């Protein structure tokens with residue numbers, strides 16, 4: 001199991017992170033597809049999602065954008081463990 005930490009808004013100041021654990025190749029937080037190579041946005045976001053694109057290269061529609069962000073939030077809330085700079089809450 002590998003641990004990943006995703007900072008909440010203002011994490012640098014508040015110290016609050018969601019910690020997620022995955023075996024092997026982790027799924028993208030936005031689209032759920034495996035992230036074979038990390039994007040600029042980290043190891044849990046695939047390259048296309050980092051750019052707001054689908055895997056076929058088309059731009060997200062407004063609806064897709066909403067769905068991806070909903071998926072992101074859902075994964076953090078259901079699989080993430082809220083931590084504060086190393087201490088468990």
Ligand SMILES: [Zn+2]
Pocket residue numbers: 028029030031032033045046047048049050
């Ligand atoms: Zn993705």
